[in-house]
Amino acid sequence: MLIKTTKASDVKPSEITSKDAFLNRRKFIQTAAIVSGASLLPPFVSSSFAAARTKYPNVKKTAYGEAEKLTTYDGLTEYNNFYEFGTGKSDPSRNAHNLKPEPWTVEITGHAAKTGKFSFDDIIKPHQLEERIYRLRCVEAWSMVIPWVGIPLADIIKRFEPTSKAKYVAFETLVDPKQMPGQKRNALDWPYVEGLRMDEAMNPLTLMAVGVYGEHMPNQNGAPIRLIVPWKYGFKGIKSIVKISFVEKQPPATWNIQAPREYGFYSNVNPNIDHPRWSQKTERRITGEGGLTALFTPKIKTQFMNGYAEEVAALYKGMDLKKFF
């Protein structure tokens, strides 16, 4: 029997995608799979667009955000901030085909009993993949709802047995201008780095995502493995991770280095603390539908901790969130 508990972060049933829309999407995916599988097509058709889409065989459904209206697959793969592929929103979908997420190695270093280099399979094989539907709130005041496939970061961390000296977890993105043409220019300081406090990393919400919509992670979304911290602004969710370190001191974070006044280490979603250049009170929900519909869609109120306060508020008890933004 499936026992469903409703959490404060779950969303109203009124936002559920209609069955028609859902089935249409299914049909589209099937058709797309058939089309992309057809060897009759000239090679440029498949290579000019997204790489082959592969489903994960065994993904456990969870109750996380079940009722959210999802951002369409096209929406979340055509509108991205991933400066490693260019600073424009459409650059990642255009340039990410250069990335080779297979084979992939993640180096584990620092204060842990087990360290070394691990293949992508080494990292995910021992775990049950699960689907979690999370809101993603970008610091730029737009948001999406994404059905991630992943593993709770806590489960992965435990396997490497971090020592008591491991107070923070630091992450690093691949640097390879050949695969990531945006790195040919110094828009940011490469490699992109991020970090979490150990208790944030161990929170059950924190996810190592390896896919969306039951499929392998699209390159432009951070293939093959990326971080998702749903109560923090999107840029904390570092993509295409090649290194995870257990460290004693607060590790550097790319946007914090870039503009310390604008992006804090914590970067928890908070409608009461404005970005110096824009308000964080509201957000534009990106559904994937463009044109006039999106142009005239009313903005929605941003929730404290992106609606996950019940699960994470304890982490920040007694902290001045204005100071530690």
Next chain:
Amino acid sequence: MAIKRSRMVFKPLVFITSLLPLGWLIFALYSDTVLGTKYMTADPIQKLDRELGDWALILIIISLTVRPLAEIFKKGELVAYRRMIGLFAFFYVCLHLSAYVGLNLQLDIDEFIKDITKRIFITIGIITFTLLLPLAITSTKGMIKRIGGKRWQKLHMLIYPISLLGVFHFYMMVRADFTRPSIYLAVILVLLGYRIWAKRKKSRPKKVAAA
């Protein structure tokens, strides 16, 4: 007469060309709505605002190039198109501001006032818009006469600080990649440098060639 005839051809041409960016944006929105394309991305509010601001700046810069081009190529008649280009720049600035207030802020006037007072890049944007107003108002022939050519010219030198403010507005909005505003700034500085150089050359008494 040849000048008059060329004007009859070029004026509508400049007019239509200046409308092309707007035409493209309207078409893109239409296509995205009806055909499901993604020219304006999945976040057209942001995209539209950026595009309109970008075109406003580009047209301001083009209006600045008219006089140097006319002088360098000795085509004084080019100056006749400057007013139209300038007014189109103002038109795009108005659209840019309207899109910001109407679509981005969704007419939340409280938020708009907060933006103007609290956020320097918005403050600069509004100052730029305000400074453009007198230029747009005094662009008619009648106004030029009323003010007097010299004073009118002085007033319209405001376009240089306006263009710089516009670029700073752009700079301050960018999160990481400063390429575009840097290109705009470089072009403006070259044009400004040219103007200063040309003026000095003019005011210097001409050397009489030795007999």
